[in-house]
Amino acid sequence: MSRPSIFEYAGGAAAFRALAADFHARCVVDPELEHPFSHTTDPHHVDHLAEYWGEVLGGPPVYSAERIGHSGMLDIHARNGMQPPLVAAFVRCFDEAVVAQLPADPSLRQTLHDYMVWATTEVMWYDAKDSVVPSALPMPRWDWSGPAT
Template sequence: MSLYEAAGGAPAMLALATDFHARCLADPQLEHPFSHQGNPEHVQRLADYWGEVFGGPPVYSESYGGHSGMLGIHANQGAEAELGDRFVACFVAALDGAHLPADPELRAALSGYIRWATDEVMTYSPAGARVPAALATPRWDFDGLRR
């Protein structure tokens, strides 16, 4: 079973993205970058991206530029390191807020992913960072990153 299925599929991904986004907007340090997304479909796209990463359909890759596209949106922002920790904390809290299953293995896998993903995004945050084209969208399962 994929993480996507174990979490509850597309409805769970949308609930997670919705709760997470609201938490980021409520956070005094994350509010600024999250309030300037500029895309009214941001929450749905985030849900599609996470769904794909966790074993769901490749909606994000087929429609929005895949992993390189996602990294490109976040590149060159000059985010400070502490934003990453706050981002992770909002995600972990959103697991409860979105009423995802309390299964410890599922929660550990999802939390492991967001830490790994946040660290990757932060490597592209400095000014002048270049995101390689056509990066494969990562796939995450109960054992972590699938190679």
Template structure:
């Protein structure tokens, strides 16, 4: 018997929209994360973030089709510099947002979410230095119950 994708297990698009909204609120409430999250960004930031995470976890490739894939996401963050503890704060907000959004309280599921976000934060922060350049055409990584799928994902 095969397991559903993380996307399906979480509850689909509405679950990822709730997660992105809850995460955004938590970041706004954090004294360090507030600064980058309070600046006007894309008017559909929360929906785009939800679409990105949904795609990562096995949902439809809507982010790639409309926003340009992983390279586009990294370009948004590249060269921004980062506080020393920004990554840990971001992960903490994400983990707590899963509760706020009412995502399944399943140990394996929550471990997969955290594992992904720890990897994602390291990936984004690698492009934090002011002179960082992002390679074009990087696909959105795909994450399953077993972690990152494919060595060419990112």
């Protein structure tokens, strides 16, 4: 018997929507992150974030089919001066939202933490002012063992 995807185990789309909303609320009031997050003017940001994370973590391909795909997401976050204190705060807020919103399972929490460390590292690859994000990058996929692609 195979283990359900992280997306399914966590509670599906509703759980990822709650996770994204909690995470965003934490970032807006965080001393390190409030400034960059105060400039998020997209009223659908939380929904898009939930769709992105859901897809990466085993859910349906909503983000890549209906939004800007992985390259587009990276390009939005590229060249923004993402310094280590911001990265650490971002991961901390994510971990806190996971604890608040998702099942209390140490394996789930560790897998999601590892994913976010990996994801922020990838964003940092494109932080230099002259960075160019390649077009049509495949959507990353994570399972219980880590990156699946």
